[in-house]
Amino acid sequence: MSEQDYRSEVEGLLDEAAALPHGDARVALLESAVGLAETHGDLALSYEARLELIDAATFGGFPDKALDAFAWCRAQQQRAPERFEVGELLWKAKWVVGRLHEFPHISRERVHAALEELAQAFARAGAGERALLKLRYQTARDMGDQEAAAGYWRQWLATPRDALTDCEACELDDELDLHLDLGEHEQVMQKAFPLLRGWTGCAEVPQRTYGSVLYPLLRLGRMEEAQKLHLHGYPAVARNRDFLVTVGEHLEFLALTHNFARALVLLERHLDWALAHASRVDRFAFLCAAALLFELLRAEGHEVLTLRLPYGFPLHQADCLYATVRLQKWAEGEAQEIARRFDARNGNARYAELLGRALAKKAHARSFPLEPAPKRPLDN
Numbered sequence: 001m002s003e004q005d006y007r008s009e010v011e012g013l014l015d016e017a018a019a020l021p022h023g024d025a026r027v028a029l030l031e032s033a034v035g036l037a038e039t040h041g042d043l044a045l046s047y048e049a050r051l052e053l054i055d056a057a058t059f060g061g062f063p064d065k066a067l068d069a070f071a072w073c074r075a076q077q078q079r080a081p082e083r084f085e086v087g088e089l090l091w092k093a094k095w096v097v098g099r100l101h102e103f104p105h106i107s108r109e110r111v112h113a114a115l116e117e118l119a120q121a122f123a124r125a126g127a128g129e130r131a132l133l134k135l136r137y138q139t140a141r142d143m144g145d146q147e148a149a150a151g152y153w154r155q156w157l158a159t160p161r162d163a164l165t166d167c168e169a170c171e172l173d174d175e176l177d178l179h180l181d182l183g184e185h186e187q188v189m190q191k192a193f194p195l196l197r198g199w200t201g202c203a204e205v206p207q208r209t210y211g212s213v214l215y216p217l218l219r220l221g222r223m224e225e226a227q228k229l230h231l232h233g234y235p236a237v238a239r240n241r242d243f244l245v246t247v248g249e250h251l252e253f254l255a256l257t258h259n260f261a262r263a264l265v266l267l268e269r270h271l272d273w274a275l276a277h278a279s280r281v282d283r284f285a286f287l288c289a290a291a292l293l294f295e296l297l298r299a300e301g302h303e304v305l306t307l308r309l310p311y312g313f314p315l316h317q318a319d320c321l322y323a324t325v326r327l328q329k330w331a332e333g334e335a336q337e338i339a340r341r342f343d344a345r346n347g348n349a350r351y352a353e354l355l356g357r358a359l360a361k362k363a364h365a366r367s368f369p370l371e372p373a374p375k376r377p378l379d380n
Contacts (some may be wrong), residue, residue, distance in 0.1 A: 022059040027077040058095045061241030064278035070096040098135045102281040104341040128162030144350030169205040180296040187215035207236045211249030223368045241273040248286035255293035257368040288358035294328035
């Protein structure tokens with residue numbers, strides 16, 4: 001293949017990927033572009049393709065692939081700063097560094113070192129601190145350092161916006177997390193109001209917001225609002241594994257409102273995401289919702305379920321018949337193991353507490369049928 005031929009093919013793959021929504025297909029095309037550029041030793045084209053791959057993997061649910069592509073680009077930029085500008089990498093660094101804590105094999109020391117390195121890079125670029133403070137808040141919160149998280153939260157919101165600050169919609173959506181942690185349901189809905197009304201938004205917001213507010217709305221008794229947000233919000237996230245946490249929130253809502261047939265259809269569609277997703281935080285959130293669903297099904301007397309589950313599922317049954325108690329023990333056991341690994345890394349019990357909190361939501365279950373319900377059997 002001539003130089004012109006391979007370059008045209010790589011550029012064609014980049015154009016084809018750009019025309020696709022975020023998801024598996026877009027990532028696969030960009031990986032092919034990277035591979036072809038690498039085969040021909042084209043450093044510049046490899047760099048360009050990996051920059052695109054960082055975006056696609058980040059917003060397509062492959063944070064591990066984003067990390068690998070970023071690490072390669074960062075190494076090239078440091079070797080040849082006159083050839084590869086640092087500016088574009090700084091924005092992408094927020095996405096990558098902000099998710100390092102989601103991998104329990106990455107130590108606390110490495111996570112904090114990456115944050116410090118990013119702070120230095122921001123300072124050299126003359127950037128403000130708001131974006132970094134948000135990352136510090138989110139990392140401290142997810143790693144169970146609640147005192148530090150509260151301090152960073154206050155500093156984040158008091159610091160002026162600058163060119164590297166996330167969009168207003170993303171920031172407002174991220175503000176909800178602290179109130180969700182504290183069970184401040186009214187505050188959640190007050191802050192979410194501009195997002196739910198469509199006054200501000202972006203590529204991933206308010207899609208994420210729709211899932212976040214379902215449980216607060218249920219606790220506040222605003223069931224009709226929750227129903228509308230579920231029916232509108234779930235289709236918006238159903239095709240992109242980057243929204244696995246949000247899908248789990250929709251699954252939880254269906255379970256708590258005893259819309260079991262709908263919940264099981266959702267479980268069938270997305271369990272393979274949870275089995276394969278690199279982010280243990282995302283996987284954990286979905287497994288907590290699944291464990292809650294199976295617990296509520298058992299409480300309602302559904303002892304055997306007819307389910308079409310992926311072949312990669314450890315309890316896969318060719319006849320599609322599953323004992324609910326086995327499914328519940330599996331989901332809870334998997335969530336417990338992830339919690340154990342995070343808590344061992346973090347030096348606290350945050351994830352064990354999150355699992356307990358998720359399962360305790362069964363006390364607030366209430367029947368609220370959504371129509372029309374899927375026509376499928378629950379039991380054998």
